[in-house]
Amino acid sequence: MTDWIEVAHLDDIPRQGARVVKTAAGEIAVFRTVDDEVFALRDRCPHKGGPLSQGIVHGKKVACPLHDWKINLDSGLAVAPDVGCAARFPVRVVEGRVSLSLTTETTSTDR
Amino acid sequence: MSRMKLVLVGNGMAGMRTLEELLKAAPDMYEITVFGDEPHPNYNRIMLSPVLAGEQTVEQIVLNSRDWYAEHGITLHTGKRVVKIDRKHRFVEADDGTRQSYDRLLLATGSKSFILPVPGADLPGVIGFRDIADVDAMIAASGQYRHAVVIGGGLLGLEAANGLKLRGMEVSVVHIAPWLLERQMDEPASRLLQNSLEDRGLKFLLRKQTAELVRGESGRVCALTFKDGEQIPADLVVMAVGIRPNTQLAESAGLQCNRGILVNDTMQTYDPRIYAVGECASHRGIAYGLVAPLFEQAKVCANHLALHGVARYQGSMTSTKLKVTGIDLFSAGNFMGGEGHEEIVLQDAGRGSYKKLVLKDNKLAGAVLFGDTLDGAWYFELMRDATDVSDFRDKLLFGRHHVGDSGAGGGLGDELSRVMALPDTAEICGCNGVCKGDIIKAVRDKKLFTLDEVRAHTKASGSCGSCTGLVETILAATAGGDYSTAPSKKPLCNCTEHTHDEIRAAIVEQGLKTLPETMRALDWKTPDGCTKCRPALNYYLLCAWPTEYVDDAQSRYINERAHGNIQKDGSFSVVPRMWGGLTNPKELRAIADVAEKFNVPEVKLTGGQRIDLFGIKKEDLPAVWKDLSDAGFVSGHAYGKALRTVKTCVGSQWCRFGTQDSTGLGVKLEEMTWGSWMPHKFKLAVSGCPRNCAEATIKDFGIVCVDSGYELHVGGNGGIKVRVTDLLCRVETEAQVLEYCAAYTQLYREEAHYLERTAPWVERVGLSHIKAKVVEDAANRVALAERFLLSQKPAQVDPWKERTAGELKREFMPLNVIPA
Ligand code: SRM
Ligand SMILES: Cc1cc2nc3c(=O)[nH]c(=O)nc-3n(C[C@H](O)[C@H](O)[C@H](O)COP(=O)(O)OP(=O)(O)OC[C@H]3O[C@@H](n4cnc5c(N)ncnc54)[C@H](O)[C@@H]3O)c2cc1C
Ligand code: SF4
Ligand code: FES
Numbered sequence: 060m061t062d063w064i065e066v067a068h069l070d071d072i073p074r075q076g077a078r079v080v081k082t083a084a085g086e087i088a089v090f091r092t093v094d095d096e097v098f099a100l101r102d103r104c105p106h107k108g109g110p111l112s113q114g115i116v117h118g119k120k121v122a123c124p125l126h127d128w129k130i131n132l133d134s135g136l137a138v139a140p141d142v143g144c145a146a147r148f149p150v151r152v153v154e155g156r157v158s159l160s161l162t163t164e165t166t167s168t169d170r
Numbered sequence: 171m172s173r174m175k176l177v178l179v180g181n182g183m184a185g186m187r188t189l190e191e192l193l194k195a196a197p198d199m200y201e202i203t204v205f206g207d208e209p210h211p212n213y214n215r216i217m218l219s220p221v222l223a224g225e226q227t228v229e230q231i232v233l234n235s236r237d238w239y240a241e242h243g244i245t246l247h248t249g250k251r252v253v254k255i256d257r258k259h260r261f262v263e264a265d266d267g268t269r270q271s272y273d274r275l276l277l278a279t280g281s282k283s284f285i286l287p288v289p290g291a292d293l294p295g296v297i298g299f300r301d302i303a304d305v306d307a308m309i310a311a312s313g314q315y316r317h318a319v320v321i322g323g324g325l326l327g328l329e330a331a332n333g334l335k336l337r338g339m340e341v342s343v344v345h346i347a348p349w350l351l352e353r354q355m356d357e358p359a360s361r362l363l364q365n366s367l368e369d370r371g372l373k374f375l376l377r378k379q380t381a382e383l384v385r386g387e388s389g390r391v392c393a394l395t396f397k398d399g400e401q402i403p404a405d406l407v408v409m410a411v412g413i414r415p416n417t418q419l420a421e422s423a424g425l426q427c428n429r430g431i432l433v434n435d436t437m438q439t440y441d442p443r444i445y446a447v448g449e450c451a452s453h454r455g456i457a458y459g460l461v462a463p464l465f466e467q468a469k470v471c472a473n474h475l476a477l478h479g480v481a482r483y484q485g486s487m488t489s490t491k492l493k494v495t496g497i498d499l500f501s502a503g504n505f506m507g508g509e510g511h512e513e514i515v516l517q518d519a520g521r522g523s524y525k526k527l528v529l530k531d532n533k534l535a536g537a538v539l540f541g542d543t544l545d546g547a548w549y550f551e552l553m554r555d556a557t558d559v560s561d562f563r564d565k566l567l568f569g570r571h572h573v574g575d576s577g578a579g580g581g582l583g584d585e586l587s588r589v590m591a592l593p594d595t596a597e598i599c600g601c602n603g604v605c606k607g608d609i610i611k612a613v614r615d616k617k618l619f620t621l622d623e624v625r626a627h628t629k630a631s632g633s634c635g636s637c638t639g640l641v642e643t644i645l646a647a648t649a650g651g652d653y654s655t656a657p658s659k660k661p662l663c664n665c666t667e668h669t670h671d672e673i674r675a676a677i678v679e680q681g682l683k684t685l686p687e688t689m690r691a692l693d694w695k696t697p698d699g700c701t702k703c704r705p706a707l708n709y710y711l712l713c714a715w716p717t718e719y720v721d722d723a724q725s726r727y728i729n730e731r732a733h734g735n736i737q738k739d740g741s742f743s744v745v746p747r748m749w750g751g752l753t754n755p756k757e758l759r760a761i762a763d764v765a766e767k768f769n770v771p772e773v774k775l776t777g778g779q780r781i782d783l784f785g786i787k788k789e790d791l792p793a794v795w796k797d798l799s800d801a802g803f804v805s806g807h808a809y810g811k812a813l814r815t816v817k818t819c820v821g822s823q824w825c826r827f828g829t830q831d832s833t834g835l836g837v838k839l840e841e842m843t844w845g846s847w848m849p850h851k852f853k854l855a856v857s858g859c860p861r862n863c864a865e866a867t868i869k870d871f872g873i874v875c876v877d878s879g880y881e882l883h884v885g886g887n888g889g890i891k892v893r894v895t896d897l898l899c900r901v902e903t904e905a906q907v908l909e910y911c912a913a914y915t916q917l918y919r920e921e922a923h924y925l926e927r928t929a930p931w932v933e934r935v936g937l938s939h940i941k942a943k944v945v946e947d948a949a950n951r952v953a954l955a956e957r958f959l960l961s962q963k964p965a966q967v968d969p970w971k972e973r974t975a976g977e978l979k980r981e982f983m984p985l986n987v988i989p990a
Contacts, residue, residue, distance in 0.1 A: 064988060066986040066988070067985045067986055071980075071985055072985065073723070073724055075698060075724035075725075076723075076724045078984070078985035079984045079985055080984065080985050080986045080987070081984045081986070081987045081988065082987075082988040082990075083988070083989065083990030084990075086984075089985060093698040094697075109740065110736075110740040113728040113731075113732070113736060113740070113788075114728065115701045115704065115705075115724070115725070115726075115727065115728075116724065117696070117698055117699055117704065118696060118697060118700075122700075122701040124727070124728040124736050125736070125738065126629075127701065129701075140616070140626050140627045159988075161988070
C-alpha cells in the first residue's frame with residue numbers, strides 16, 4: 060500500500076516548471092508539464108548531480124541546468140545517447156491536490 | 171494489434187539510414203523486411219576507396235552487422251534481387267521467388283556504374299567501381315596482372331586509379347575532357363592535382379576517346395584502342411564514367427521516373443504507399459550522388475513513415491572532396507565563374523597550392539581549393555548563408571583565421587593538419603575532456619556521420635565550440651568523405667523548419683504576441699518547443715513587443731529565471747552592479763555585511779570590475795537581495811543574455827594622459843543600458859585615451875576617448891576567440907556617444923540571432939550594413955535609439971527587488987518540507 064503525503068496544490072507548481080520538496084532523504088523535484096501532468100524525480104541529475112528542478116521543462120522532459128542532459132520525466136531515464144537514470148517517486152493529483160510517496164520506483168537502466 | 175509491414179528494397183546507405191531514423195522515431199510501428207541483392211549487410215560504400223587503397227578492411231566499413239538486423243527484429247534477405255512490385259496486391263517478389271507483402275514500400279536501389287557501350291565492354295576484366303564485388307575483382311587482378319586502365323578522370327576514377335597504383339599496378343587514366351575533374355575544378359587546380367598524381371606514378375591520357383576494348387587470347391580484355399587508333403595494354407579496365415540510377419524496378423511497376431524515381435518533398439513517389447530515397451530518387455529534377463543530401467532525405471522520409479508528417483526535403487547544396495590520402499582538394503558551387511562573376515585567385519605552384527573564389531554580387535558563389543583545404547567548410551558556410559563578404563573581401567582568400575573568426579576556433583591551422591598524427595590520448599575538447607580516441611571510437615561504434623551526432627554522443631565541441639574544426643577533421647578521417655550536411659537553410663532548431671530571420675519577421679509581420687501563438691502560427695513540430703527555441707522565442711517576442719509582452723519565466727534558462735549564476739553544486743552567485751566599476755566605503759561595507767550575515771563562502775573580484783559572492787543557497791537569494799537592495803544595489807545581470815558590465819579606466823579626472831571623463835561616461839552608459847535583454851551578453855568599456863586601459867577594443871561596444879572626441883568601436887570579443895573591434899566612426903560629444911550606442915545596441919537586438927554575440931553578428935551582416943543603418947542614416951539612428959529607450963522603460967526594474975517578496979519569491983522557496 061502506498062503512503063501518500065500531500066505536498067501542495069497543483070497551482071503552487073508553475074506549468075512547464077518544477078518545485079522542490081525537501082525530505083530527510085534528500086530533495087525531490089516535482090514537475091508540472093504543459094498539459095498539467097505531474098512527475099517527481101530525485102533532484103539529482105544522473106550525470107553530475109545537477110538540480111533537475113532548475114531545468115527547462117519541455118514536453119515530458121527536463122533539461123538539466125548544468126550540462127543540458129535531457130531526462131524523461133516519466134521514466135527518469137536520460138534521453139539517448141546519454142545514459143543514466145534519476146529515481147522516480149509516485150505522485151498523484153486528486154482534485155488539484157498533489158501527493159507524493161517516498162518509496163522510489165526503479166527503472167532498469169539497461170535498455 | 172498487428173503492426174504495419176514495411177519493405178525496403180536496397181540494402182544500402184540511404185535506405186538503411188532511413189530505417190535507423192525510423193527506429194529512433196517510432197521503434198515499434200512496423201514489421202520490417204529488407205531486400206538487398208549484394209551478399210553483404212549494409213556497409214559504408216564511400217569507404218570502398220580506402221579499402222581498395224589498403225587503408226581499411228571490409229570488416230571495418232560494415233555499418234549494420236547481421237546481428238544488428240536481428241536485434242531490431244528486421245528480416246534481412248541478402249543476395250536477393252527484387253524483380254517485381256505488385257502495387258495492386260501490395261507485395262514484392264525477389265528473383266528466387268521470395269514474396270513479401272507491404273503496407274509501405276521504400277525503394278532505395280541506388281545506382282549502377284555506367285558502362286560505355288563500346289565493343290568489348292562485356293569482356294572479363296572490364297568492371298565498374300561500385301560495390302565490394304568490384305573492389306574484390308580489382309584486388310584480385312592486381313595480384314595477377316600488370317596493366318590497369320581507368321576510364322574516367324572524375325572523383326571515382328581517380329580514387330580507383332590511386333588504389334590500384336598502391337596495389338602495385340601500372341595505371342593509366344583515360345579521360346575525354348581536357349583536364350581531370352572538370353566538373354569539380356578549373357584547369358589550373360586540375361593541373362596541380364595531375365602533377366601530384368603523376369608524382370605518385372599515375373599516367374594520364376587526356377582528350378582521349380575509347381573506341382574498343384580488345385579481347386586477348388585467354389578471353390580476357392588485353393588492350394584498349396582509342397578513336398585515333400592508338401592502343402595501350404589493359405589487363406583490367408575500370409569504367410568510372412558516371413552512374414545511372416537503378417529505376418528499372420520502379421519503372422516496371424509503373425512509377426513515374428525521369429533520370430530517377432520522381433519524388434515530392436516528402437520523398438513520396440506517385441504511389442502514396444511507396445517512398446524512394448537515395449541515388450535512385452529524383453527530387454526537383456536532381457538525383458544526388460553524395461551521402462550528405464541522401465541522409466537528409468532519409469530523415470525526412472523516416473519522419474513521414476513514422477506518421478509524424480511534418481518534415482520536408484527542400485534540396486541540398488553539395489561540396490566535394492577527393493579521398494586520396496595526402497592530396498587535399500575541395501570544391502563547391504559555381505567555381506568556373508562567368509558573366510557577372512568575379513574571381514579571386516591565389517596560385518603558388520611551389521607549395522602546390524591553389525585557391526580560387528568566385529564572387530557574385532558580393533557573395534561567394536563557388537570555391538576551388540587545392541593543397542590547403544582547411545577553409546573549405548567555412549567557404550561552404552558563407553555560400554550557404556549567402557553572407558555579404560564585401561567587408562572582408564581583402565582577407566577572404568587567406569581564410570577564416572585571418573578574418574577574425576568569432577565562430578569556431580581559428581588559430582589552429584597547423585594543429586589541424588597534424589591532428590591525425592596526434593596520439594589517441596590527446597585532448598581535443600578542453601571543456602568536456604574528450605580525447606581523440608574517444609571521438610574515433612564513438613564514430614566507429616555508434617556509426618556517427620555528422621558533427622551534431624558526434625556532439626550528442628561525445629560532447630566534443632558541444633560547449634564553447636572552439637575545437638569544432640578538429641572534431642570535423644577526425645570525423646572526416648574516421649567516417650570517410652565529407653558528411654557535413656548542408657541543408658539549403660538552417661532552421662532554428664528541430665522543432666521548426668523556419669530560420670531565425672523568418673521567425674523574427676513573422677512575429678512582427680503577423681503580430682504574434684505569445685509563445686503558443688507563435689508556435690501555432692509557424693507550425694511547430696513539438697507541443698511546447700525545446701531548450702533551444704523557447705528561450706529564443708521568448709527573447710524575440712520581448713524584443714518585438716517591449717511594452718506588451720509578458721515574459722515567460724519557464725522559457726528562460728535557470729540563471730535568468732533565478733537572476734543568479736547556478737554553480738556546480740546547485741548554489742548561486744550574486745554580483746551586484748557597480749556602475750562603471752566605481753564603488754565607495756558604504757557599498758563595500760554593505761557587501762561585507764551581507765557576506766558575513768549569510769556566511770558567503772567566497773568573495774571575489776570579477777574580471778568585470780565588480781564583486782562576486784559565491785555559494786549562496788537558492789532559498790537565501792531573496793534575503794541577500796533585500797539587504798543589497800536596501801543598501802542601494804541593483805542586479806548586475808552577470809547571469810543574463812543582457813547588458814553585463816561597463817568597464818572604465820580612470821580617465822581625465824585623475825590620469826595624466828586622460829583626454830575625457832571616461833569613468834563618468836561609463837556610468838552614464840551603464841545607466842542607459844542596464845536591464846536590457848539581448849540576443850547574447852553585451853559588454854561595454856570606455857578608455858580615457860588610446861592606451862586603452864579599459865580594453866575597449868575587445869568589447870561589444872567600446873569607446874576610446876581622444877582629444878577631439880570619441881572613437882566608437884564595435885563587435886569585439888575577449889572570450890573564446892579574441893576578436894578586435896572594428897571602428898564604427900568618430901563622434902564629438904558625449905550625447906552623440908549615447909545616441910550611437912543606443913542605436914547600435916538596438917540594431918543588434920533587432921537583427922541578431924539568439925545566442926549570437928556581436929562579433930559573429932558583425933561578421934555575418936558586415937560592418938558596412940551597420941554603418942549604413944547607424945552612421946550614415948541619421949533619421950534611422952534616431953529611430954533606433956528611440957526604440958531602444960522605449961524598450962528600456964519596462965526593462966529597468968530591478969529584478970532582485972521584485973523578487974524579495976510577493977508572488978515572484980515563490981520560485982526560491984521549497985514547495986514543502988517533509989520532516990523525517
Ligand atoms: C565571474 C566571472 C569570472 C571572474 O571571476 O572574473 C565570469 C564567470 C563566468 N563566465 Fe565569464 N566571467 C567573467 C568575466 C568574463 C570576461 C572578462 C570581461 O568581461 O571583461 C570574459 C571575456 C570578455 C568577453 O566576454 O568578451 C568572459 C568570457 C566568458 C565566455 C566567453 C564569451 C565569448 O563570447 O566568447 C563565457 C561563455 C559564454 O558566455 O557562453 C563565459 C561564461 C561565464 C560563466 C557564466 C560560465 C557559466 O555559464 O557558468 C561563469 C559564471 C561564474 C559565476 O557563477 O559567476 N565568460 N567572462 C567574470 C564576471 C564579470 C562580471 O563582473 O560580470
Ligand atoms: C567508391 C565510391 C566512393 C564514394 N565516395 C563518396 C564520398 O566520398 N562522398 C560521398 O558523399 N559519396 C561518395 N560515394 C557515393 C555514395 O556512396 C552513394 O551516394 C551512396 O552510397 C548512395 O546510397 P544509396 O542507398 O542511394 O545507394 P547504395 O548505397 O548503392 O545502395 C543501394 C543498394 O540497393 C541494391 N539494389 C539495387 N537494386 C536492387 C533490387 N532490385 N533488389 C535488391 N537490392 C537492390 C544495390 O545492390 C545496393 O546494395 C562514393 C561511391 C563509391 C562507389
Ligand atoms: S569562470 Fe569563466 S573561465 Fe573560469 S571556469 Fe568558469 S567559464 Fe571558465
Ligand atoms: S549534471 Fe546534469 S547534465 Fe551534467
